[in-house]
Amino acid sequence: MNLFGTLKYQELKTKFQVKRPWDDVIIFVLNVLIAIPIFIIIHQNLKDPDWFFNIDRILIGIILLILIQLILRLIRTILILGIVTYLIILIYGTVFSGYGFESVFQDYGYMIYSMTENPNPQDIVISKLLPFPNKNQIVNAIEYNHPKVRNFALTATTLHFKDIKGQHEHRKMIQCFAVFKEIRNRWNYVNDPKGQEYIAHATESLIHFSGDCDDHAILMAACIRAVGGTPRLIHTGGHIYPEMLVGQKSELEAAVYLIKEVLFITESKNKEIHYHIDERGQIWLNLDYTARYPGGPFMSEEILGALTLN
Template identity: 40%
Template sequence: MTHHYLRNNLVNFVVRFIQIIIVFPMAVLLSFYIEPYQSMNYELHFLLCLMAAAAVSVLVTKYSRKLIVLMFVGLLGMFAFNSTFKAQTFEGVYDDYNAMLVNMTSNPHKVSYFKPVRGTYFQNQRVKSAMQATHPKVRDFAVENSTRYFHDEYYRKFGKMTRYFSLFKHIRMNWRYVNDPLGMDYYSPPTESMQLLAGDCDDYAILMASSVMAIGGEARVVISPNHMYTEVKLGHVDDLDKVSYAVRTLFPDEVAGGKIHFHETGEDLWINFDYTADYPGGPFLEPEMYSVISFER
């Protein structure tokens, strides 16, 4: 009798535990497949997905405890084996859950609860979705402005980095900072940003990365505590002197004796292309890196 009672209690505990922990990953999957309605902001969209996931969990558990266990096993299988969700790892779900808890428990400035702290799954997916490196109009924009500055003798001397530097000069020189709509974290697609040449740091980073990639370059987006910017791969660490010489040659007034700022990943050399820098490789606005968003070649 006692053994049967303990067994039932254990089963009930396990089912309730699964019912609770299944909610967040289910909400992640729902937000992945269900697009926000019209101009609905991202945080409200995820909150609705979270509420829907909680309701489904309660209803399924009420209908059949075995079914909720099967759903849990199914979700584990999706995250572990289905290549459709290759950007949705267990670590990413944990980081997003942790980010939500951090924002809810230590949030003196009332930042949106569901805005990731360390650029995890949500922000990564939004940046990747906004990228348009293969869009014909972005390609045209990139080709036109990669040849706008620095005539061909510099291209013969410094190679393809000359084209990236021309893009940097055009976009940065003409960029005007404009805030997002009130209460909304808006990511402008490059086809929009290239016409306006205006927006905030994430709009600039996405346009710059898309443009560099549109002409065959390798770019990535870096998220720091309060900022987002682009870095461009310009060879290996051994090429630093060559890159430094090119920058000082093409941006002599802007450099004015300043240092070349970069990050080293493996043996690769990633140069700062942020609009807050006067030249490629200028000082970082925020040295601390929270997350690096890379893109498939």
């Protein structure tokens, strides 16, 4: 019985063995395919120490490749089974909207792009450093649930970036960027009446797309909120501007890639992406009227307070 079992094992082992040098080629390819998603997961969840030239990530990648290579060589005899299992997992994820081939390539692209680019984080913003000026008036003016605001925001999403393919998981972010683009293209800066702080409601600003910085911030916040985004307003003393919640570092990588490689290629060429990190580690992207693309330069004024629309 033992002899029969041994013979069957040897027969199975021989059947699934790959002859040299193809076994080394297959091991290397499989190593890369396995290492990419594992490296992405490590990269997204490991705090970035900001080492020069991302040396920490390079070392992690090299160590990961060596470890996987050693493991694959140990299971060389069942290599084909390993490949088939890996492909089945990715095919299953692709068919049932899980983590499939497209997700692997997208995440890898975001990661590589963010490591080669130079986004520009600012100091941590502590919410409510000082009472937000005219807070109640501003909150009432951000009419995100008004039909006119909602309809304008929906129109913006049909005018810009509607046909972007392969970015379903970032659809809300792209639609918020579409809102930014439409308002930015139409906005006309006009001062308040002399000696008066005039706060326009979002529906009022939709008539002429004109007003000062707080009017722009109110309209932008209302429209971003109307399509599911999370906006906040930043107060600097002489200026108020809107920001949009991006999320954690992995979402920032996707945002940087979309802005610079897909949606705002010309406007952001050779430019940095500007954002703030709050006390909870969440990333907020600048949407000021002075910026030509989401994450454009700040006006470099001291931050006095923040008003978040939850």
